Amino acid sequence: MSFSPSAILRFVALGIVAVLGLSACGGDDGPSDDDLAQAVDTYAEGVHASYEASLASAVAMDDAIDAFIADPTDGNLQAAKDAWLAARDDYGPTEAFRFYGGPIDDEETGTEGLINAWPLDEAYIDYVEGDAGAGIINDPGSFPNIDADLLVSLNEEGGEANVSTGWHAIEFLLWGQDLSTDGPGNRPVSDYTTADNADRRGTYLAVASDLLLVHLTELVDAWAPGADNYRAEFESVETDEALRRIITGIGELSRGELAGERMNVAYSERSQEDEHSCFSDNTTADIVGNAKGIDMVLRGAYPGGVSGTSILDLVDKADGDLAEQLTGEITVSLDAVEAIPAPFDQHLIDGVSDDDPGRMAVLTGIEALEDQTDTIVSAAEALGITINVS
C-alpha cells in the first residue's frame, strides 16, 4: 500500500496508461473504439429516457396535486401521496447521473438543490410541532404572494442548496411531520380546508409541484438528442472523459452518497428522522431507487426499453473476471437493500440493538455497496481511467 513511488509514476504516466490500458489487460483484446463510443451513446440515450420517465410520473403527481387542491378530500390526498411515491421511484435511479458537474449539479446552473434538498427546513415553510405560527405559509404580512418567483428567489438567497422547494417540500406538505414512532406523517385534510392559511398552503403546494416539473423538464432538455445542449457537449468530448464522468457518477453514488451519507450516517447517528423521506417513511424505497440507478448504468438497461452496449460490456472485454465479479456484486447489493424492512426509521431508533434484524440488514447493505465501489474503481482502471470517489 505504499503510495508515494507508484503514485508519482502513475501520475506521470497517466497519459500513457490511458492509451495502453485497453490492450494491457490479460489476453483480451479490450473494447474497440466503436464499443466505447456505443457505450457512451447508450448512456446518453438512457439518461434522457430516465429523466423523461421521471418527468412523466411527476406530471401525473402534479395532476393529482391539482385535483386535491381543487377538491381537498381524504381520497384525493391519498391519491396525491400515492402519485408522489410512484414519482419518487422514477427519480431515484437518476441520481446516478450526479457528481460530475453535469446538468443536475453544474456549478452555475445545476438544480439538484432545488429538486432534492435535504434536510428540509420545514419551519421555514409551515407550522411545526412546537411552533404553530412558523413558516412562509403563516406569514402573509411578510410574504403576501406565494408564487414561483418568491420560492426561487428565497432559494437564491441561500447561495447554495436551500430547502423550500423540491421533492421533500411537497412531501412535507402532503404528509406533515412524522410524529408517530412507527408510521409516516398524518397531515389532516383540514390543513387545506378550514385551517389557518389553508389557501396559502394549497398555493405553496401547487407552486412547489409546478417548479419541480420546470426543473425536471430542464434536465430532459439538457439530455435531448440533436440539440445544442449538454448532451451535444457530452458526446463531443473524448470517450475517456465521457466514461470518466459516467463511472464517477455511479462510484460516488455507490459509496459516498448512498452507503455513506444516506445509510451509514443514518445508521450511526441513531436519530429516528435522520432519513431522506422522513415525512412519508419512503426512505427504503429511495435507497432501492438509487441502487437501481447504479445497476441500470452498469448493465445499460434504462427506462423506455433503452439498451445497448453497456459499461459492463466494456469491462468484460477488458477483463472478463472483473466484469463477472462486478455483475455479482451489483446483484448482491441490490438484493441487500431490497431486503431492508420498511419503514427505515425503525432501524435508527436509539436503543434498538445492533443485532436487530433490521439494523443488520442496513449494515449488510452498506457493506455490499462499499465492496462494489472498490470494484467499480477497479473497473474504471481496467478501462484506463482513474477515478476518485469519497
Added chain:
Amino acid sequence: MTSRAAAVLVTLALLGVACGGGGSALDANLGGATTRLDASQNSFGLPAPQLTNEERRIFERGDSFFTQNWVTAPASTDARDGLGPTFNAQSCSSCHIRDGRGSPPDPTGERARLGLLLRLSIPGADPVTGAPLPDPNYGGQLQDRSILSVPAEGRVVVTYETVTGTYGDGTTYELRAPTYTIADLAFGPLADDILVSPRLASQVIGMGLLEAIPDDDLLALADPDDEDGDGISGRPNMVWDQRLEGPAIGRFGWKANVPTVEQQVAGAFHGDIGITSVLQPQENCPSVQVDCAAAPDGGTPAELTDDRLGTVTFYNRTLSVPAMRDTDTDAVQDGAELFTEIGCASCHTTTHTTGPSDVATLADQTIHPYTDLLLHDMGPGLADGRPDFDASGSEWRTPPLWGLGLIDDVNGARFLLHDGRARTIAEAILWHGGEGESSREAFRMLSADERDALLAFLEAL
C-alpha cells in the same frame, strides 16, 4: 534582472537533461500519504486514501454534518436543527463549497455569493484569554442572515476602487482596493471605536497535517526580532486554547487565532451557522437582540453533540490534499526555483514533517503546505487594523498554498487573500507589503517569461 533572465534561458535549455537527474525534483505528493491524484471538481472533498474502513465511516458522518444544511428549530430532523437564530450560512459547505473557497459579494449583485464575513471587536482584550472584545450589540461577528422570526444584524456592502501599477517591463496591472460598509444595521450604530476584519472562507484541505507539525518546528522558524537580518520576522500567534485553558500556538484562521482543528470547527459552527457545542455553549444573541434570545434552540446542552463535533473535526483533519500537477514541465520547475530565489519560500515554507498523530495516515509525513503558520506584517495595504490575540492590525498568518491551482476547478471562481480582493495569483502577490515587500518588488521586476514561470508553478500546486 538581465542576468536573471539569461540564467532562465540557460535553465530552459538545460531542463530537458536536468529534470531527469539531479536538481531539486518537485515532490507531487504535497500531503504525503494523504495525497490524491485528482484535479476534478471534487478534488478538495476526498478522504485521505489510506483511512481504514472504520475511519472512512467516521469521515462520512462528519462530511454529512459539514455539508448538509442546518434547519430552523424545532424540526423533524432533530439532529440537524438549531440554525441561527442569526447566521452567515446554513452549512459549512455553503461557504466552503465542495470543501473549497468562498467568494466575496458580487459588486454587480448579479449572483448571490457566500463566503465573506466580518469580524467585529472594540479595542482591548479579554483579561484571561487575550481574545478580542465583542461589540456590545452585535457580538464578535456580523451575522447577515437570520431565521424567519428574527432580524438579521446587517448587510455587508463592498465597493472596489481600482489601483493601477506597472511591472518592471512596462506592462500595467490593476488591483482592486476594497471598502467595507455595513448597511441596514438592526440594533443601532456599532460602537464608535469598532474594529472590523473581513475574512474569506478558505479551502479546508490538509488541516490535520498542519495540526500535526510539531510546535518546536514552528518555533524554530520564528525570528521575531529579525536577528538574521533578512527583513522577515515571523512569530507565532500565542492564543487561548479552550481545552488546555492556557496559551497555545495558533495555527488556523487568517490571523492564526485558533490553535486546533476542533476549536476552529466549533468556532465556525457557532459564529457562522449559530450552532452551539460544548466549546461554544451560548447562543450568539447580545442582550439587545431579544427575538434572537427568545427563538427556540435545537437541543440542550448543545445543538452539535460532542460526538458530532468529533466527527466533523475528524472529517476536516482527514480530507486529502490533491497532488501537484505538471511537475515535469520546464515552466513549473523554473517557477519553483524563482519562488525560492525571490524569497517567497522564506515564509511560504516548502516542507515540513508531521509528528505523531492518533490518525495513522497523518503521522510522520513529509508535506509541502508552503506555509510557516507564523504571523508576518504585510504592510498597510492589507492591514485590517484589528488585533487578534498577539496579531497586530497589520499581521497575517502565511496561508498554505496547496490546492491554489485547483480552486477555480472546484469552485468556478478564485478570489484570493483574506478578503478575496485579488482576482488572480499575480494580484495576490502584488498586494504583498511589509515583510513581503522585497519579494513583491522582485516579482514586479521579473521578465514576463519569469513571471509566467512563477505563476505556472503556483498554478500547479
